[in-house]
Amino acid sequence: xxxxxxxxxxxxxxxxxxxxxxxxxxxxxxxxxxxxxxxxxxxxxxxxxxxxxxxxxxxxxxxxxxxxxxxxxxxxxxxxxxxxxxxxxxxxxxxxxxxxxxxxxxxxxxxxxxxxxxxxxxxxxxxxxxxxxxxxxxxxxxxxxxxxxxxxxxxxxxxxxxxxxxxxxxxxxxxxxxxxxxxxxxxxxxxxxxxxxxxxxxxxxxxxxxxxxxxxxxxxxxxxxxxxxxxxxxxxxxxxxxxxxxxxxxxxxxxxxxxxxxxxxxxxxxxxxxxxxxxxxxxxxxxxxxxxxxxxxxxxxxxxxxxxxxxxxxxxxxxxxxxxxxxxxxxxxxxxxxxxxxxxxxxxxxxxxxxxxxxxxxxxxxxxxxxxxxxxxxxxxxxxxxxxxxxxxxxxxxxxxxxxxxxxxx
Amino acid sequence: xxxxxxxxxxxxxxxxxxxxxxxxxxxxxxxxxxxxxxxxxxxxxxxxxxxxxxxxxxxxxxxxxxxxxxxxxxxxxxxxxxxxxxxxxxxxxxxxxxxxxxxxxxxxxxxxxxxxxxxxxxxxxxxxxxxxxxxxxxxxxxxxxxxxxxxxxxxxxxxxxxxxxxxxxxxxxxxxxxxxxxxxxxxxxxxxxxxxxxxxxxxxxxxxxxxxxxxxxxxxxxxxxxxxxxxxxxxxxxxxxxxxxxxxxxxxxxxxxxxxxxxxxxxxxxxxxxxxxxxxxxxxxxxxxxxxxxxxxxxxxxxxxxxxxxxxxxxxxxxxxxxxxxxxxxxxxxxxxxxxxxxxxxxxxxxxxxxxxxxxxxxxxxxxxxxxxxxxxxxxxxxxxxxxxxxxxxxxxxxxxxxxxxxxxx
Numbered sequence: 012x013x014x015x016x017x018x019x020x021x022x023x024x025x026x027x028x029x030x031x032x033x034x035x036x037x038x039x040x041x042x043x044x045x046x047x048x049x050x051x052x053x054x055x056x057x058x059x060x061x062x063x064x065x066x067x068x069x070x071x072x073x074x075x076x077x078x079x080x081x082x083x084x085x086x087x088x089x090x091x092x093x094x095x096x097x098x099x100x101x102x103x104x105x106x107x108x109x110x111x112x113x114x115x116x117x118x119x120x121x122x123x124x125x126x127x128x129x130x131x132x133x134x135x136x137x138x139x140x141x142x143x144x145x146x147x148x149x150x151x152x153x154x155x156x157x158x159x160x161x162x163x164x165x166x167x168x169x170x171x172x173x174x175x176x177x178x179x180x181x182x183x184x185x186x187x188x189x190x191x192x193x194x195x196x197x198x199x200x201x202x203x204x205x206x207x208x209x210x211x212x213x214x215x216x217x218x219x220x221x222x223x224x225x226x227x228x229x230x231x232x233x234x235x236x237x238x239x240x241x242x243x244x245x246x247x248x249x250x251x252x253x254x255x256x257x258x259x260x261x262x263x264x265x266x267x268x269x270x271x272x273x274x275x276x277x278x279x280x281x282x283x284x285x286x287x288x289x290x291x292x293x294x295x296x297x298x299x300x301x302x303x304x305x306x307x308x309x310x311x312x313x314x315x316x317x318x319x320x321x322x323x324x325x326x327x328x329x330x331x332x333x334x335x336x337x338x339x340x341x342x343x344x345x346x347x348x349x350x351x352x353x354x355x356x357x358x359x360x361x362x363x364x365x366x367x368x369x370x371x372x373x374x375x376x377x378x379x380x381x382x383x384x385x386x387x388x389x390x391x392x393x394x395x396x397x398x399x400x401x402x403x404x405x406x407x408x409x410x411x412x413x414x415x416x417x418x419x420x421x
Numbered sequence: 422x423x424x425x426x427x428x429x430x431x432x433x434x435x436x437x438x439x440x441x442x443x444x445x446x447x448x449x450x451x452x453x454x455x456x457x458x459x460x461x462x463x464x465x466x467x468x469x470x471x472x473x474x475x476x477x478x479x480x481x482x483x484x485x486x487x488x489x490x491x492x493x494x495x496x497x498x499x500x501x502x503x504x505x506x507x508x509x510x511x512x513x514x515x516x517x518x519x520x521x522x523x524x525x526x527x528x529x530x531x532x533x534x535x536x537x538x539x540x541x542x543x544x545x546x547x548x549x550x551x552x553x554x555x556x557x558x559x560x561x562x563x564x565x566x567x568x569x570x571x572x573x574x575x576x577x578x579x580x581x582x583x584x585x586x587x588x589x590x591x592x593x594x595x596x597x598x599x600x601x602x603x604x605x606x607x608x609x610x611x612x613x614x615x616x617x618x619x620x621x622x623x624x625x626x627x628x629x630x631x632x633x634x635x636x637x638x639x640x641x642x643x644x645x646x647x648x649x650x651x652x653x654x655x656x657x658x659x660x661x662x663x664x665x666x667x668x669x670x671x672x673x674x675x676x677x678x679x680x681x682x683x684x685x686x687x688x689x690x691x692x693x694x695x696x697x698x699x700x701x702x703x704x705x706x707x708x709x710x711x712x713x714x715x716x717x718x719x720x721x722x723x724x725x726x727x728x729x730x731x732x733x734x735x736x737x738x739x740x741x742x743x744x745x746x747x748x749x750x751x752x753x754x755x756x757x758x759x760x761x762x763x764x765x766x767x768x769x770x771x772x773x774x775x776x777x778x779x780x781x782x783x784x785x786x787x788x789x790x791x792x793x794x795x796x797x798x799x800x801x802x803x804x805x806x807x808x809x810x811x812x813x814x815x816x817x818x819x820x821x822x823x824x825x826x827x828x829x830x831x
Contacts, residue, residue, distance in 0.1 A: 045455050045458050045480065048455050048482055048484075051482075051485070052482070052484050052485055052488060055485050055488050055489070056488050056492060059488065059489070059492035059493050060492060062494075063493070064493075064494060064496060064497060065493060065496075065497040065500065066485075066489070066493075067502065068480075068482075068485070070455065070478075070480035072458055072461075072462070072478075074458075074462050075461070075462055075465050075476075075478070078462060078465050078466050078469065079465070079469070079476070082466060082469035082470060083469050083473070083474075083475065083476075084472075084474060086474060086475075087474060087475040090475065092477065092508060093508075093511075094504050094505070094507050094508030094511060095504070095508065097504050097507070098502060098503075098504030098505065098508075101503075101504060
């Protein structure tokens, strides 16, 4: 029996030694919420013990974010500090590793003016475009790991008594991140081998089209002849060091042909976009572009989201996750993409990852475009998987074969 | 009867509306410890209500600082992120206001290698030299305000039961910062008028020398013919806006002639330098330079401190504070300069404030030097006042007259 403190230490170790896989002499840049200070302290200590040259922390506070959205003037949402963008680019150029610790608060910004959220994320996206290109192309090691918040626990466990909420959520996080295994690091190694095998199988198939069929969903997605299925087992940075970008990570993904998407897809889980919940929505695509949106909640911000730039109205990622996964088996909706996306087939609006295209990481923006890759400052995952989803693959000779049936691999 | 929540709101209001005296459209830059997040939230809300354009927060965490000093490699103490220095300079150049919220932990770094503390503060001092010149010359509005910590409360109130510690310290802070007055803002206005009158009286005297006599102290300090006594009532930024740099503020101060200090002075309160306690120490000066140091505790770091640069071994400030002040009357040693310096005559090693010299803010570095001003990246106050301190002033014609007797104004 492993106690809570031990599991927390294991989780910090996973973040440092497997997540960003910190090397001796490397600087670690952490983004973290103030509420997670105790976990951050463990991570910092682990980082120095792993040989970190230095640790730089960028703190955030949800309540202050909300205060800003409620009380700041409009102009405050049209700027992002240039010096921070420069600093982050400089850290990235000097081979720092980047760990993002998130403490979700799925409806933090519910009710604020959606235009402010869009404006700020657009300003931030533009300011950080160069920095983000380091991550999108896996030049640097980066990882995202999650810690509980009270607000989040209440949404996942509406039935659980106040005093047990945070602990219950920690235990759930430990379960789906394999902290209860005898040797979590080995368990992750085995799991990543399994993901690698799946991508290799699919890469041999070279489907030209995937056809998604489910309740409210009838969507055809064309793939490039040069598409590559990848998983977190494929993350190798510029220096040849592997890293685990998402904790947990159950998905395998590739990029769709930007203009090769037609039909309608219905979401199967709520989407928390920057603290704003968008629920029960459908998107209709024509030649790749979103041409129709329906939603019971949050339609306004969804409409604005797809207008941030040209690429925001096109898809950049398609990901396959069996409905039977450690996360799905918890039978919980997490209201958080990092968990929900690893429990459900999903798509992403916006930017495509260059390493999903053969030779993509060495291509210019124009070459990627000519190969059908979407480009955007936006990258927003949304869930479409369920026990009722079928996916049919079409091979280059026109042969059709089932890929997913009732939400799971055939 | 004003309740705790109301006093806390008043304290946040004092910081924003009197401390930095935030103007509509101005950006506020806050430095704050993670442990003070609840107070910071109040301040941020007050700032936006006062018309802030934006609020930027630079967070710190004492425990992580300690972890770094214990576990990071030596090289980590020889650097300070350039991008932060650039960002702060840019904020200052664009007329931002700077609020520092400190949560003291007087012996946080006790026992770590003093050389690391000196190295880091030297690197930080060099990186921030340009930014700090904005504050030293009062071009920008800046203010320092304090909130309790458990570690600090334990040192001030060794006799008080655990559960009452923080509350007792808050009430003490509220008392000495005039939060219990019917109208705190008006109380501060009256107090600053009184400080102004004191500086005007002393400025008419134009003493050429002050002679300090007390237990262990026999020190002569020569003053420039162009010295000016100032107080926080004189703080006016480049735009003509007043601000209150220290909360609380009871002192009036000027600069001594760099090479005009001779004799020995004994400290009357412990000095917490960057989380390291230096206790019961004496400094002997010859022609301005420290030539001998004695201390019961912390002598090593004190010795290193005066070698950070040439000016660190000379004085930059002399300040007069009556022993009878609201802070002294609490009969507590605060182990924190912001409180102790406003309850005790003090001196500062290191840099002099240019506005203490007639025309000083318009002078080049060389002109200030020729006028006998000390220059350093260091500015460290230490307390020398007590109920046994006498100060004799010598006028330009050689006449001597008492200035302080038994620790108070004559």
